[in-house]
Amino acid sequence: MRLQNVCDRWLPWAAGCGMIIALYCIFLVAPTERDQGIVQRIFYFHVSSAWTAFIAFGTVAFTSGCYLWSGKERYDQVAQSAAEVGVLFCSFVLITGPIWAKPIWGTYWQWDPRLTQTLILWTIYVSYLMLRAFGGRDDLVRRWAAVLGIFGVIGIPIIIVSVRLLPGIHPAVLMTKEGTSGLPDPRMRLALYVTAFAFLLVFTWMVHLRTRLQRVADRIAMMQADLRAG
Amino acid sequence: MEFLGSLFAAYSVIWIGIFLYLLRLTRRTRQVEDEIEVLRKQAVGPR
Numbered sequence: 351m352r353l354q355n356v357c358d359r360w361l362p363w364a365a366g367c368g369m370i371i372a373l374y375c376i377f378l379v380a381p382t383e384r385d386q387g388i389v390q391r392i393f394y395f396h397v398s399s400a401w402t403a404f405i406a407f408g409t410v411a412f413t414s415g416c417y418l419w420s421g422k423e424r425y426d427q428v429a430q431s432a433a434e435v436g437v438l439f440c441s442f443v444l445i446t447g448p449i450w451a452k453p454i455w456g457t458y459w460q461w462d463p464r465l466t467q468t469l470i471l472w473t474i475y476v477s478y479l480m481l482r483a484f485g486g487r488d489d490l491v492r493r494w495a496a497v498l499g500i501f502g503v504i505g506i507p508i509i510i511v512s513v514r515l516l517p518g519i520h521p522a523v524l525m526t527k528e529g530t531s532g533l534p535d536p537r538m539r540l541a542l543y544v545t546a547f548a549f550l551l552v553f554t555w556m557v558h559l560r561t562r563l564q565r566v567a568d569r570i571a572m573m574q575a576d577l578r579a580g
Numbered sequence: 581m582e583f584l585g586s587l588f589a590a591y592s593v594i595w596i597g598i599f600l601y602l603l604r605l606t607r608r609t610r611q612v613e614d615e616i617e618v619l620r621k622q623a624v625g626p627r
Contacts, residue, residue: 387582387583388582388583388584388587389582389583389586389587391587392586392587392590392591395590395591395594396590399594435601438598438601442593442594442597445590445593446590446593446594449586449589449590449593450586450590452586453582453583453586552598556601556602556605559602559605560605563608563609563612566612566616567608567612570612570615570616570619573619574619577619577622577623
């Protein structure tokens with residue numbers, strides 16, 4: 351059985367089951383946090399969305415590099431698909447964060463280094479998508495988009511280290527500034543890892559669908575151009 | 581159960597976002613299928 355058939359048949363089921371198990375872990379396994387109460391459970395989807403967005407943008411950078419190196423269109427198609435799904439997950443981070451922040455910090459938004467860097471990362475990849483949407487199918491556009499896709503990924507390590515190196519109010523997730531764990535209860539860590547894995551499955555499924563669609567759309571565009579040329 | 585509304589809002593955003601994106605992909609797939617049909621007709625020509 352080809353990998354594509356396996357993805358078509360099993361990925362939606364794996365992603366769906368993964369999300370159900372994640373919800374079970376979040377609401378029935380992980381305990382309620384003592385200080386923040388039930389609203390802390392936003393954390394599991396918020397952080398998993400952030401990690402998925404990082405993986406998506408990492409995929410954009412890697413496949414863009416492969417495209418620049420080899421010129422093979424299939425890498426560019428994966429990069430475009432991963433960028434679209436990455437922007438979706440990064441949007442989840444930027445929406446769920448303020449919803450969580452309001453009851454805890456008393457404000458929806460603070461110009462904290464990590465928050466600001468995440469917003470910058472989001473705008474870079476939105477620019478990437480706009481370039482792809484309005485630039486057409488020209489090879490030069492693809493190459494410039496690939497450069498932007500690689501450039502944008504620099505923001506990810508900055509976001510990760512900014513919470514430790516720069517002053518701000520955003521908490522560290524797995525390890526605090528003092529070096530202790532941000533999640534003292536192992537059931538909380540379990541819920542986080544299960545949710546992150548479920549999100550990874552959803553991401554893989556979405557990118558698979560989107561890439562296949564892009565492949566067919568590119569082929570149609572080529573056929574239309576051939577028909578016009580006679 | 582303080583801030584239950586915030587929890588509900590955050591989870592709803594993600595579920596609705598995933599659903600809408602998948603819906604968009606389905607619609608786009610249908611469009612592409614229609615384009616293939618048009619191309620097939622053009623390639624075969626009028627009967």
